[in-house]
Amino acid sequence: MNRGAGRITVGVTGALLAGGAMLFPGVAAHAADGAAEKANGGPFAVPEMVVNDTLGIRDRCTSCHTGIRDPGMAGRGQPAAAHPGGFLVDHRVERFGCTPCHGGDGTATSADRAHGAVGGGKPMAVGRRVEMACARCHADALHLDGAPFLSLGRRSIDRYGCVGCHRIGGFAWREGKAPDLNGFASRSNAEWVYTWLGDPKVYAENARMPRYEIDDKARDALTGYLMTFTEESPFDTTAFPAEGDFDNGKRLFRLSFCISCHTVDGKGADEAIDLGRVGNKWNRASLLRMISDTRSLAPDSPMPQYTFTNAQVADLAAYMMDELYDPYFADPEEDSTLANLGNSWPSEEERVDAGRRLFKELRCANCHSFPGGEEWIRVGPDLREMTGDLLVSLGRNEGIDFPWSLEEYVWRKVNDPRGMEPAEYRYKMPSYDLDERTALGISMAVLAQMIDDEPTAAFLVHDREMDPLELEGEFGELVSRYRCTSCHSFSGVGHNTTYDLGMEGSRVQRKWLRDYLQMPYTIRPILTIRMPFFNITDEQAEVLADGIMRTRRDVLVEGEGDFRQSPARIAAGKRLFDESGCLACHQMGSKGGYVGPSFTAGSPVGRKLTPGWIVRWLDDPAAIKPEVPEPRYGFTLEQRRSIASYLMSIR
């Protein structure tokens, strides 16, 4: 295990760091002391120090951790081991040192002190804990490569709407995003809502709503109150055929790729609620309305507005009301409580009154709109201000002696919100029944934004685009109607679960795009997320294709296509294609792998892509699509042109 020992005594001069200093003013390597020592015939080890005045860094860590930049030292024992992963590429040691992420005391001259074990300095962060430091600069990213727990935590905070009650650093302060309860009673039924209020996860494994531990009588009262939310003018269903075609509904359900976002009985992409029992929750009229006029029920939802005919909507509803219905769920014949709803209250009036009070007390309105909605009051503490001291005084105020550190308190609170305080306070935070990874992620994300030593503004990285995409005119309306940005981003704006459309107009041919919008086929067979069939009309397809061709262009990419696709290039391209083993992942005819798109199925590649884009893509696929599984081959420009010529010849 002493493989690295020899390296320690080999002096590290300042030369390496001096290079960094020139690139980054304000960063200077102080090797002067060591050099003087050397001149005096002292020992060989020259302490190395990274100095960055802007960030207040004075780190000597690399004096001992000599191998962190050396691939040859990967996986070796400490202190000489290489730093794992690609972190140091973007976070050059010469600029950032080590302590901004790892904590500890960079100026210390003993290992114990440096690592914070003695001396009262900040303890060094190792293992998972390091991720929390990412949040110092990456203040609001929902996803950070290399920080899986922090990312999961941030996404979960967003998903569960924690900001409905708490103020949390890096998140906008607004109401939680839950369905509007206006007209609820005209869509649903008392049996369903009573069961749901008991534990939303019984209805849908991926329900976002937390579990409130209220007793049966209270639950009954809330049910009674919610069932007073009737629609003033119920949805008119006369425009739809009275009977739908089950089989066609089934076909449409599949084609529409509802499970690109929803799950059904746990299968699917898990972005939106499980639909496995939607027939128990909603009646036919509300399904008809949701599918035909999505925005009237879900104005801000990421769900697209499909363009179905009324007959198709009726078919879908027929399929869903039958197939996505569980006769044993919330069945009054099975469960006598359900048959006796309301009976535990002396009068309906008292029941509804009690329900109204509870609704207020539990702060349901922090996430839901409801009839006669009141002002939104934030009830939870501002988590940006939480500190260990505050926790102690909070506990003292409430007469509780918390035996935990802030870290442990947060972890426990997230896991078991009601187990922490005496009973009279317990109604405050509901239970989310999180799995261990998610609970850990949320705890880390919450703790991370409490870390008070903020970086200078210059180092803050805002990864999240707060401004919505603004696209003009008819094109913009259609992009919003179909919620393209629920799955695609446009030059980084929007969710990107699949492909960024920033250069789409230079990537593909207009005719292909137009046809694909109307009849999407499977491009990558392994993905769960699929481009849905929206029933886009001819006219809409033209507008969308034009809009993309007009606004999503990249002249540089198109410039790359400026070469002759000569027969010689085509032949050379074919040779390269075969020799490089492209077929390991792509299909050509009946042969090849399943990882990347087929070059012949659906549409031949020569009718889909542009030569400029192929040349650009092959240069460095990951530069266009991070973490794409396609390797970079290091092809020369001529080789890339040849391959592009060959692919364009496949028509």
Next chain:
Amino acid sequence: MKGKITGMLIAAGVILAAGAAADSNGAADSSAAGELPPFASLAGRPSGGSSDPALDSGARVYGIYCARCHGNEGGGDGFNAYNLSSNFGVSPVAFSDSLTWRDLDVEGARAAIKRGGTAVGKSRYMPPWEYTLSPLEVEDVLLYIRSMPSLFPE
């Protein structure tokens, strides 16, 4: 001045010893600062199951670039493996099989990862990764696939 630098050397020795101790435990845990076990012990990746950052990084690289051919647990049975065997008669190596490592040495594996199957006289359907992965990532993934027989014993 002299005293200070000697101190440094002693300190280095201390860390070395600490490093060796951590290594022999198989994991550098945070017990010094670690009042909260889950932070240190929970695995970063479902496939990794370690608290060793190099191994974690290797597991991440493997999951993105290798698993679809070589299999999530290194069984040589990724979802794309069937296409390779039925179309081209080659099968991705099974890293979790300890016998694999009798014939395959680290140098050979490194060369294959960097420059592809053809560089070591093997199939062209093993792609080259030297322009995709950083040298460190190559070492991390190499460490990870070499650990597969013990991570995923049959």
